[in-house]
Every structure is written in C-alpha cells, then in structure tokens.
Amino acid sequence: MPDRLSGKVAVVTGAAAGIGKGCARIFREEGAAVIGVDLAGADRACDLTDETQVSALFAAIVAEHGRIDVLVNAAAFAVFAWIEEMTLAEWRRTLTGELDTVFLPTRAAWAGLKASGAASVINFASANARHALDGSAALAHCAGKGGVLAMTRQLAMEGAPHGIRANSISPGFIRTEATGRHLAEVPDLRDRVLAKNMVKRLGEPEDIAWCATWLASDEARYVTGADIAVDGGATAW
Template sequence: MKSVLKDALPVQAGSRLQGKVAVVTGIGSGIGRACALLFAAQGASVVGCDIDAKAAGETLEIARAQGLAIDSLHPCDLTQPASARQLVEFARTRHGGFDVLVNAAAFGAFAWLQEMDYETQWRRTLTGELDIVFLLCQAAWPVLIERGGGSVINFASANAAVALEGSPALAHCAGKGGVLAMTRQLAMEGGPHGIRVNSISPALVETSATRAHMRADPAFLERALGKQMIKRVGQPEDIAWCALFLASDEAGWVTASDFPVDGGATAW
C-alpha cells in the first residue's frame, strides 16, 4: 500500500485566483477539501459547504492553521433545492456573488445489478451524483450571468468512459456519465453569457471512503493500478491543481471539455 500512495504536489501559495470568489461544495474531505484549500491559498475568497458539519469544521481548522480563511455553510444538503438556493444566497451575502463554482460534493452507492436496491442505492446515487449538480448549477446560473460569466467545474469519472473489472459501479457509472453529458450542454447554454463549464474525470483517488475499500480489498487496488500508466493512487491535490487551472483566467478559452486526471487509466 505505501508504495502506491504517494503525495501529489502539495497546496502552494500564489495569486492565480486573486480577486475571485469561488463556491466549493463537499469541503469536508477529499477533492472538495483539497480544492477549497488550494483555491484559498491561490488568492480566492472561498465559500464552502458540506452535509457533514464536523468534517467541514475540520477543514476550516486546517485552513486557519495555514493562515487561510474559508466561509462555510454547514450542514448543507445539496440534494434539496432549497439548500442549493441557500448556499447561493450565503455566497451572495458574504461576497456579493461568485465567479467560480466547483461541484465536488457527491454520494455514490456500489452494488452489483442483481443486488442493487432501487430506492436506497440506484435512485440515491443518481440524486447524489447527478441531481446535486443540476440543482446547484440552476441556482447559481443567475449570479454567474450577473457577474458577466464565470467558471463551473463538474466532476465526472474515469468510470464514465471505462468499466473496471471487479468494481460494482453501475449506478456510479450512470451518474458520472450523466455529469459528463450535462457539462457539454451547460457549456452550450452558458457560452452566450461568458460562463465556461468543464469537467474533470479522475480515476482512483485516495479519500476517506476509498482508503477503507482499498485496504479491505487489495485485489481491487491491484486491478485499478493495472489500468494506469502511472502506478500510484491519485491524491485529492492531483485533482485540485487541474481545477485551479480551469477556475483561472488561464483557461479563458476552455469550455465543454473533460480532463481525464487518471494516471493514464482511460488512454488504453
């Protein structure tokens, strides 16, 4: 395990998002936490949220220890339309609006087709991976239009392009495939307003959720690494650096694109 879990480029201070306001969901752990910390370190005013109030509070403590300030609305259940609107108003109240939206929050259940429960696994996964993006984009759209544009960053998955043998990821594949398609449509609708919409498709990334699975099933880790050209597990910071580019003015002519940050897993 130790040989394949290596550090990514750590969070570093800079000014690539100076003057921007970024809303980042799911800041309590994983990719959402890494994006929130990196964006704040790179000059953005960050507004975060998480359904897990304790985890969000831990992220705020980490930020303070690093001399960073992050506003957070928690607990916040973004599968509820009213909560999505509340987060948008929270950001508007704090900063007058925002320029960047990072849809990192998600929930997915994993089970084989014949064992999957429709309501608690299939429907809940589609809500937690697809509806959650739709609801916040819909709530945020008027603010981005008022700001004269901005950047929306969604998260699809390598599972939207390839199936990993031994992984019971049917609902997850469907949800992330939907995010991939929805991102292209949103980019078309946002283009006239200066709103750029892109997605990032990670392969296996080490988070609190995946770490337990990798330890419980070493064969799964071996299969995942077997698909990759770079033989290590991704870290949340690997993904955050790509998100930083897409949030910045450096990506001003980039929209409707998907960025596979996957160690080469989907290249063959």
C-alpha cells in the first residue's frame, strides 16, 4: 500500500543511524513529511538529554508545521557492563540514554501531538525488557527498556482523551552500527542470539521500520498501549 503515511508530519529521533534511520527512510517513502533528529547527520541537530534544546526544537517544529502526527523515539544509548564492573555514573548515563531520550521529546511534543487529534507515539522497548540474553552484559539496558515499556502504557492512558495513541516495539537483536561493535566485542554473541531465535537470522532496521509504519498509519487507529515483539520469535519460547 503506497502512501500509507501521506500528509502526516513525523518526527523521528535517532534518525542518523540504525532503527531510526530505517524508520525515517521508509516513512518518507510512504509519503510522510519527516523531520529527522540526531546529534548530527540528520535534518535537525539536538542533544535529546538537554531539556532546553529539546523544548526549543519541538517548539520550532510545531511553529513550522502546526502539529505533529507521529513521534518515533528511536534515539537511545547505553553502557554494557557486568554489575561488578559497572559504575554508578555508567548506570545513570544509561538510564538517561534510555529514558530521558523518550520522556523529554514526548513531553516537548505533547502540544503538537494534541493539535494533530489523531497522533501516534512509537517507543522502543526491547526483547531485553522481558528476558536476559546469556553472555550479554546488559543490566542497565534491560532496566531502561523495562522502563520504556511501562512508560508507554502510561502515555497511552494519558494520551487517549486527546487522540494520541502510544505503543512500543520490542526488537530482538537488530544489526546496526552499535550492535555491530557489540558483536565484535563478544565473539560468540551471534551464536547465542541465533540459538534463542526461531528465525535463524539477525534482524535488520527495516524489519522494525515496517512495524513502525503500521503503528504510525491509520490502519492502527484502534491500537494503543500495546507492545509488539519483532524479535524472530526470541521471546515466544
């Protein structure tokens, strides 16, 4: 179905790489007016952990477009370390990178989302929000993504009276620049991931972006407060 997002104003954070880049590309192909946000390499540069920068960015977007129909919170960063090795600073940095980068853009976009009257917020939890992966030092990442899962349900409740839907996607292991480095650091990690998957391949950003496209479209107008696993079956057994 071409032009599934025709006429929609979509803001995609983390748009310079990985899942965010995949979402921004496919949204454009499906007809959306996309504003990509990242530290660099996107339409708009912004530190999404800086309250002042985020507020100014979204005020400018709403002033220019009048509304925001879709907000994709794909930006995130995390420190991977075992609990005995992780510092408090690294723990806090990860929770900032997983939670503040969802909270601050969503709060700043809220007035624009309300102005849409039929808006969609798409967050990214993770298979790691539901299970641990043997061999992956993902303690803080798991905590952050569990928080995104819970936050999304609350946003769905708060947004419903304003025509704002909020859902999350829980990706499995997706091949990106960041996970590529992780695979290189842990030689047997790929085998551990595939052993858990029903589908015996690693995911690609497009696998997630197509799910996000559906959630952004009017086809999903009755879907809110949901979490959709796109993980090759990893959490199904």
